[in-house]
Amino acid sequence: MKTSYLILIGTFLLLWHTSARGQAVANNNRYIDYQQFFSHLHLDTLRGKALISLKTLQDSAALLADEAPPKGAAITTLRAGRKPLDGASIYARRKQSVFIIGKLQKAQAAGAMNFDLIGTAFAISTNGICVTNYHVLKDILQKPLPGNDNDSLYFIIAPDGHVHFIDRILAYSQNNDIAVFHINTQSMPLVPLPLGRPAETGDPVYCLSHPLGYFYYFSHGIVARNVTIDKQAAAAGYNPLGKPPVRMEITADYAIGSSGGPVLDKCGNLIGIVSSTAPISTDQGKGAMTTGVHQQLVVKDTAPVAALLELLGR
Structure with a gap:
């Protein structure tokens, strides 16, 4: 029997910064200082917001059926591109569509906040619809385990340092390890990935x-x-x-x-x-x-x- 390993990441500690701003890069965009990037996150978005708790997300996700398409208006996605690109162009054009996905734990002493950075996500529409794995959001989609009361919210971190919070799950497939969710974009349109066609062996x-x-x-x-x-x-x-x-x-x-x-x-x-x-x-x-x-x-x-x-x- 094949043993598969889920691809999750562990805990990361971030300090509460509301005054630090700016680009988390060196003097040019080639060499990025990710320690500086995390110190410059726009964490002030946590203040004064009606945040969606883990329990609220769990309760709404419990109403969904496995494999059922999202309800409501059709999701508008980009058409697939046809022009071949070199690797550098693909990276430059698609990086803005890819996010770090995380989970906020209980606030720590001295204003510090404890986050789990638990995986990767990406946008498929401009209005906040994103995709990750089912197992990344398993604490929302499965019956909660004791001791998760401190997990107050889920969020994504964009390449520009903005933090956007997950406000609902739209659809999921456990067997194919997919979860579709919506974030509060704070009126900032996302840059979605175009959806392509199934690839062939050797592509x-x-x-x-x-x-x-x-x-x-x-x-x-x-x-x-x-x-x-x-x-x-x-x-x-x-x-x-x-x-x-x-x-x-x-x-x-x-x-x-x-x-x-x-x-x-x-x-x-x-x-x-x-x-x-x-x-x-x-x-x-x-x-x-x-x-x-x-x-x-x-x-x-x-x-x-x-x-x-x-x-x-x-």
Whole structure:
């Protein structure tokens, strides 16, 4: 049986800053100081706002059905681009669409606030509709565990340092590890990713995500396989009432913290969503296994864009 590993990131401590502003970059835009970036977050948006608590998000998400398309007005997305781009152009054009997703814990002493930075997300519409993994938002989508009372809200951090708060879940697929959610944009339109077509084995891919604090890490590879998986390999868990899980396996690198990150084609269109990894190792000549002493390969499972389009009712 294949053992899959979810791609989550751990806890990060941020200080309460309301006066610090400015660009979190060096004197040019090439070399970014992410310590400075986090010190310059626009955390003043926490003050005087009607924030959506974890319990409120859980209660509203409990009314949704697994695999059901979002209710209400149709979601307007961008058409897929057709012009091939080089890697540098894809990164420059798509970075503004990709976010760090986090969870606020209980306020600490001396004004400090404790955050979990739990993965990656991206925009698919200008008006606040975003996508990440089901397992990234599992505390909202699954029955809450004891001790989560201090998790007061969920948020995303944009590349410009603005913080936007999640105000509702719109749809999810547990088997395909996808969650669609809405944020309070504070009247700031998002820059969405165009949704592409399903990729074929051998097609080039690019991944933009946040592996273990290496924020906005950009990697390149190909589609290794398009496959169905069994319920034991569904890293976010398996719902027997859901649709059969499918995955696009890729060779582009990612790691813990990359969950929910976009996988892009050569035109910069979305073709997949980072989900999990499955290492293949050997144990001193005793044969192949998914865990062992000598690692040989890491299979990288992503949810294909076809699963997202189906969830959106396309």
